[in-house]
Amino acid sequence: MLSPAFSRSLRLVPATGAMMLLAACASGGSATKPSPQVNQLYAQLDQASKGYETSVAQARAGNTQASQQTLDTSLNQLKTAAAHCPATPGCDPQRFFSAFDRLLRLKDGNFALGDDLVSMGDESPEGSESGKTGAASLPEAQRSVTLLRGQQLSQLIAMNGPVKAALEMWLTQWRGNLMDAYINYQFLRYQMWPEYQKQDLPEALLFGILAKESGGKVHAVSRSGAAGPLQFMYATGLRFGLNTEDGFDSRFDPAESARANAEYLDEQLKAFNNNLELTLAAYNGGEGRMRRLAGDDPSVSLYDPRIYNQLSQETRDYVPAVLAAAWLFLHPESYNLRFPRVDGAQGSVVLKRPASLTELTVCLGSAAGMSDGWFRTLRNLNPRLDPQVAQPTGVRIMVPKVLEKPYEARCTDGPWPILANDLHTAVLPVVPPSPPPAPPARTSNSGKTRSYVVRRGDTLTSIVNKVGCTSVQEVAEMNGLSHQHIKPGQSLKVPTCR
Structure with a gap:
């Protein structure tokens, strides 16, 4: 089992290396044969990588002190090599990125997740017996x-x-x-x-x-x-x-x-x-x-x-x-x-007074450090409930365990549930729906006409639809048509639209 201090040091290696490697990105690679100075930097990088591997092996074997010493030496070598790469012509920063990626994969799976996380609204590690949450x-x-x-x-x-x-x-x-x-x-x-x-x-x-x-x-x-x-x-x-x-x-x-x-x-x-x-x-x-x-x-x-x-x-x-x-x-x-x-531990409350999920959200406020409120969490944990519908007294509501005490303190009596219910039951003015606006009518210019030559397949209705601002009756009267009969080649007068 690694000591907490050593575990934190080992976790910091990739992060520190990443910052150094970002600086190394500024330099470009070279297609020519590496110079002795570049080869020396690459040798330092390789030695630092091997030292990192050795420190991991020593830590697994329980030799914490030797592992820490090896780690410190390797980290100093990595810092030195990465710092000189940008200023050394021909040094390829991709070599350093590749080393970083490989060391990150080597580290994967060896150290616990969650032991450097910050509690919402609290720096102390609460929420589980071991002081750890998540994985x-x-x-x-x-x-x-x-x-x-x-x-x-x-x-x-x-x-x-x-x-x-x-x-x-x-x-x-x-x-x-x-x-x-x-x-x-x-x-x-x-x-x-x-x-x-x-x-x-x-x-x-x-x-x-x-x-x-x-x-x-x-x-x-x-x-x-x-x-x-x-x-x-x-x-x-x-x-x-x-x-x-x-x-x-x-x-x-x-x-x-x-x-x-x-x-x-x-x-x-x-x-x-x-x-x-x-x-x-x-x-x-x-x-x-x-x-x-x-x-x-x-x-x-x-x-x-x-x-x-x-x-x-x-x-x-x-x-x-x-x-x-x-x-x-x-x-x-x-x-x-x-x-x-x-702290995602499972919990529940039995309603002591009717309430909807929205009302519970209001009376719980930012309990347990949730600055964004609990609406999303309550919905997620109770997917079958309509959040706007009040649930009767006696219904069990799933909540994170950290909310069980805040519910008793805030949502069973006092001003908060009254305020929440008042907001939830607010009556909005009823506005009757407006009829859809009628499309603007297109009208013809009185007295202004143009000619239209009837084509094969035309009907008086289809011609009126093409013109768009007249009617069958108007065109028939303008042209003295009987029974709306027209024939191909016939010239008709039709209104000129605005």
Whole structure:
């Protein structure tokens, strides 16, 4: 077991290296033979990498003191080499990035997730007996989080251009969505994660799909009709047991959706020879299409032009986005990312007075440090309830355990439930619907006409429709027509429209 201080030091190595490597990006590569100075930097890099591997091996063997010394020496070598690369002609910064990526993968699976997270509204690690939440709070969580079919998940994620671009999006433009997805997931975790465990699938993959599909919003519905936290199409949902009972679509049930998703991925991983990228592409773009593209070679890369060029842009973006979110779930600290500590332990309250989910949201306020309020969480945990409909006294409402005491203190008596009910039952003025405006009439200019030569197939009605501002009767009277008879070649006078 590593000491907390040493564990923190080892976690900081990739993050520190990343900052140095970003500086190294400024230099360009050289196609010429490396100079002695460049070779010396590369030798320092190799030595630092080997030292890092040695420190990990020493830590696993329980030799904490020797491991810390080896780590310090390796880190200093890495700092020195990375700092000199930008100023050394011919030094290739990609070598340093490759080393960083390899060390990050070497570290994967060896240290607990969650032990450097910050509690919402509190720096103290509360919410579990061990002081850890999330993946670190469950037995054997680290093995389950990182393994896919017996392989390290991070070994299956190629750190290529699309994944790097997706990492940047999650860390910048999508950062708020990533944080919201993480918080939402922590409250849904006790329902969804066990279904992935049954199929021996990594939790990071579940989070990646959830973050990209719905952001952890249980009632999300796409423009194409995909629904629920994992966005099942209706027909696919039916194939995996997601149906409608008593008016409730079970695609919106977090546990059932996770079960169906895990079964689908298990099926497709077998079909695609455990090729994770093809499996995710099948989930987004359809397994039939992906099987046709892969043909007899399910081990072919998704990025093979024969496949990649045939994918929709949505699928090209989807696969790396899921993998990047999963990667950040495993390695947040290595990208200067700090997920909030969330106590997602399951709880419930029995209503002591009628209340809707919206009313409970108002009276709970920002309890337990939830600055954005609890509406989304209450909806997610009670997907069968209409949030606007008051539930009677005695109904059990699922809530995070951290809300059980705030409910008793704030929502059973006193001013807050009265205020919440007053807001909820406010009467809005009823405005009768306005009739749709009549289309503006087009009128003819009195006395102004033009000629129209009747063509084969014309009728007086079709001519009037072409003119657009007259009537059959008006044209018939203007031309002295009897019984509206016209013939090809005949010249008619018709009004000139404004």
